[in-house]
Amino acid sequence: MSMTLALQRSIQATPDAVATVFHGRRRTFREFGDRVARLAGALQSIGMAPGDRVGMLGVNSDHWLEYMMGVWWGGGVLNPVNTRWSVPEIVYSLDDSDTSILIVDDHFLHRVEGIRASAKRVPVFIYAGAGEAPRDMVSFEALIAAATPVEDADRAGTDLACILYTGGTTGFPKGVVHSHWTLWSIGIQRLAQTPMQGDGVALHVAPLFHMGGIGRALVQFIAGETHVLAATFDAREVLQTIEREGVTDLLLVPTMLQALITHPEFDCFDLGSLKRMVYGASPIAESVLERAMAALPGVAFTHSYGMTECGGATSNPPENHGAEGRASGLSRSAGRATFGVVVKVVDANGQEVPRGEVGELIVRGPNVMLGYWNKPEETARALRDGWLHTGDGARMDAGGHVFIVDRLKDMIVSGGENVYSAEVENVIARHPAVQACAVIAVPHAQWGEAVHAVVVRKPGAQLDDAGLHDHCRSFIAGYKCPKSIEFREALPLSAAGKVLKRELREPHWAGQSRQVS
Template sequence: MIDTLGDVLRNNAYKFPNENAYTYSGRHVTFAQHAERANRLASGLWKRGIRRQDRVSILAQNTLEFMEAYGACELAGYIAATVNWRLAPPEILYILTDSTPRVLIFEAQYAGVIEQIRDRLPHIETYLCFGGAVPAWAEDYEAVLAAGDVEGAPSRPTPDDIMHLIYTSGTTGRPKGVMRTHRAEIAIGILMATELGLIVSDRLQLMMPIFHVGARFLQIGVHIRGGSVVLHREFKPAEIVETIVRERVTMTHMAPTMVQAVLSVAGIDEADLSSLHTICYSAAPMPVPLLKRGLKLLGPVFLQLYGMTEGGGTTLHKRQHKPDGTPEEIKLLGSVGQAAPNVDIRIIDEAGTELPVGEPGEILIKTTSQMLGYWNNSAATISALRDGWYYTGDLGYLDEQGFLYLVDRKKDMIISGGENIYSREVEEALAAHPDIQDVAVIGVKDEYWGETVRAVAVVNPGVTLGEAELIEHCRSLIASYKKPKSVVFVDELPRLPSGKVNKVVLRQLHGAPAAAGA
């Protein structure tokens, strides 16, 4: 019986001990080898006082050690609390303070970042370092793992235990910790396996950050089926192509910007990509010219998924990608597909009334893979989860066949290069500049990134402030990818009678793509 992610790991080690669980930087790790190291790590943590449902935070890029840390939590019932390595030190401090982990497993390259904030993290009792020089205040990851028992820790998770605590930004600018149970992760893994048609012989390539749910959900899906993961530390287009050819990758996962970069790799037309049967994309629609180019080179391989950290959503299947089809078929490319199995979707107005076909409103989702709630944030949980439905904050409409079309985002979220950026968070960083009187942030269309961040700012009287200076100011406060790419200076911001910035007018005035002038 597969009730928890620990069961998945043990099942694969039993059934397929000598098959590859992971391929990474030329290394091949079998399911039996991965299970042994995950068990030893779970035991090592237990010997340091970590118990079931204690938080184990992980700060690292995609590595085998990251997957072993996940494995230890899967087996012993610890909560894996991931940290986005792209965040600035104040953001990392907030997450580690909110999640209160007792242990932090980190890659050596982040020792300097941790050193800056460590004196404000008294609840972290154990630091485990890998991948380089170990600081005096940390323990060596490999030594802790080697001293662990091969039988693992004496604890096991239950299906309703929390498996993941993954932080996602909100409209307040403060990240929210999404609690996801083992039961929900098994459900999302089965959904992924079903929607993508995963089978035991599949070799899934992952280069998206594994601290995000996108890559993690797909990894769970392929391992539920007993397939293999080809893991990349980071996205390097030429390396992605070389790996598909060498490892005979059957499926990969990218944001549309990544697809564009891969299709621009020198020699791509001559590369043997015949093993590839599916490219799963998410985070943004696929531009039609890019889709046509990809279909011409690779055939009908594209599949779109729409979802969020809080739960799964919809699929636009490969057979529904017809850029040269009828007007009706071409229109479908602007949708994010239809509800996946075990997913229900409703569209409601501000009063909570369900809206008819074609009328936009807030998107509600009900699914077996739904989150448990937000960590330490009952108000946000109550607002988001009502009567079994998750209120996404996204605005969209359904057509007659249940295809979902996104039209706006209530939360002012900007999607740039597959990363979610929230306006309020950027606005707070900009407002911290002493010469800024008023500021608002919007997303502007960009052919490569999908959207980029633009600040519209009012400076204090008599002050001259340059675009580059204001953008650079954000570097120490928020992650680099969240910084504005452009700034427009104005005398005042348009406002609603309530006093809030009128972002509809703001986009009309200053939302033209960069190529058209700011």
Template sequence: MPVRYYDWIAHHRRRAADKIALVDLASGRSFSYAQLDDRASKLATHLRDRLKVASGDRVAVLALNTTDTLEVQFACFRIGAVFLPLNTRLTVPELHYIVGDAAPVVMIHDDDLAETALAVAKLCNVAAVMRLGPGGSYEAGIAAATPLARFEEVTLDDISTIMYTSGTTGQPKGAIITHGMTFWNCVNLGGPACISPSSVLLTVLPLFHTGGLNCYTNPVLHAGGTVLIMRVFDPAEALRLISDPAQGINVFFGVPSIYQFMSQHPDFAIADFSRLIVGGVGGAPMPVPLLKTWEARGVALQQGYGMTETSPAVMVLDREDAARKAGSSGKPVLHTEVRIVRPDGTDAAVGELGELWVKGPNITPGYWNRPDANAASFTDGWLHTGDATRMDEDGFYYIVDRWKDMYISGGENVYPAEVESVLHQLAAVAEAAVIGIPSEQWGEVGMAIIAVKPGHSLAAAEIHAHCQANLARFKCPRVVEFVEALPRNATGKIHKPTLRQQFSQPKPTDTAA
């Protein structure tokens, strides 16, 4: 029998109506659980009655971080509509594909992205458009509506959200997110992240991404805590807010680059992290030297692993193990199963590399309009993650790298994340990425692309010497390129397809002897 979905904003309104649920830092607005419940309820009425949004229809949002995005999410849930957050960094042609594929009936946008949103809405024949902000149709619609009289009956198996993956290879795929996936993620992360009604979270990752929406924004709201939303990440402002006792921030989450930028800011040395109970990190392999930098400031970063398709939590490292198991993603969360699988489909031994497969109520049922991707991505209900993983003798898991980022040099597998961690040991390195490039002699060799910290200098010879002292010869990059900054996607991850396109061939003068 299907299990019904329950709205946790309405629940917390009944229990703690006046407690602050959301703070929009850019506009200075704050909303209690009662106010958030009212706004989501009236927005739901407006979408259903005025804009004729029916159960199962998609509602798109193209906006920089704002509390309004969360109102749209809960309004959609209440009428059985499907929330469609859109990547704010994509171009009109890229969004044309996604919006054409998902076919939303409403496009909600902010002023900063109005030109793009309107162009895409026109190309895709979106029936209705709503503008956020003072004087916009969004606020007018809420003001004119009455609270929703009755929530649509939805179950944990029903679709709540479609999130499109970054599309690093081919066209992006729309991962189907069910109500149950979001709920189980709240349960799975709640314990390890120490989330409770007293949690105060600063959200800096984009809300169109599962990291911003679910690490830990939805879990904190599910618990009845408070979420502060930063419109665009700024390392100095993040450090200031975390240091301010009046804000009371005790929970934080970022991808490695977020922590890197904060640690490189001059205010890092004087920031007050004493109230921070949890500093979560995920989204990409975390360089151990960066973990040590934060550990020296008294913050044991809690590593984890997840994907859009897994809602996202799969593994979390407990705070008590953060230092002694630095580099590990921890152990599986409560309501999920994992396997490390050899290419022949058998389970890998302890210490042996294989592909991580996952299964459980937090896993996507599939991709929107992509039966081909569904067939290729699942085996007997197990999702193939594409991540090269090993488990140590204590049962801790290590995400070594993406299978597709691995390259083979002289018959040896090289995982760039391992090499990048060694490069980050050099004090002058601000950013580092390693890719495989063609080699007549070895098949492929490594290229290190380095951005140097301002005020520092670094020569290719120093990098070669450091790698030769710390890595097996076949792992050492043969080529070094220096750049001002590395290309990143919207969540701050280094975008290796761009690097591969840019650096397809080595420069002979840079090749190590």
């Protein structure tokens, strides 16, 4: 299967339906398809050959989706660039993947000279902004206007589709390689799990360089529905856009969902069009989920668990978010394996553990990556005997529901007892004065490791160490309670909204060869 087939279907079946909406600019599938075919021809004219990598350094926009489909239409491979990276990190991904063309929008023009000065292979820079193209850059709009539309290159199946670099939370980023078939599988599996009605309107808030964002876009293209794009996340803008554009579908990470429902103007907007909410990418506090469901009673909530290496692996459907699901505890699960996927929980030897015991979650299905670009050893560690080893600690109940316990590396071993940070974070988040929190392991002379909490108070709230200790002791065993607490104004977040625990650990483990005891 080819990802461009979905676009071809919409151009044929619903050419006058709205394909993209961005900052008041609306384009039909006929207009979008023409621009994609012209962009493909333009990229070929400046050197893109089949399989060549083309990068995009820009915020969410209709240009981003044109880049996505235009590169595939012309036979190239996507290399979406993490917009939160520094120049050295960007250059690493460009050099590692041998990216020959880089599209840059107005937000990141200041990065161009640094990239040009340090990249091993200086890419052709294309300017996708609102003004005139800077010197030594080619205009995105001028390229499209001057180009002749070309036929779809029809790259499909095992042909490479994209290299998605991980966020670099440990060591150098790894380029996750997906084919057209694996991406098609990710999109179809999501669509089978959460069927669309054919007239849906999705708001893209999660960054499109992230698998969550790309996966959401794939679903919209396959279903032939409308894409509404927000350049970045702003809670008030999201609320306005839902009301103005009649948004039906929204994908948010928990930090975004919390910001949305706690916005002081939340009740000022008509959100009646919203039908489906998918959340994922990081653990969610029960208190946040409860409040979100209460604030949006007509919305079907789905939890999607996955990773860059496989897209969605499990899905917790709306029925598990109702009163019965909350009473049984299923609302706290990551659901069952997605259609077409098999998951297991295994021990260190790869043997499946009894139901209810914690082990590593492994995944098998057509959605699993081909491997890591230019990293055969890391690929061999992650892909074993046809299974993707996620590195996530989990348990499975008798009904096949998966409960993510923690990243295995985040497990804290204190005095011989295992403490899973997600459990402690859930308890801390229940305190009415807590806005956000993260729990990490810090070295301890007596216990080896100790539980350390980093907490962000809600604006104007009062909370001290003693109050939080008393709160935690009301819910969990003493050895799980934080032995030390640090209050901050904010937590460090990746572009995908995940807490960067590596940054929280660094001051405590500085000078040591590893970050576990």
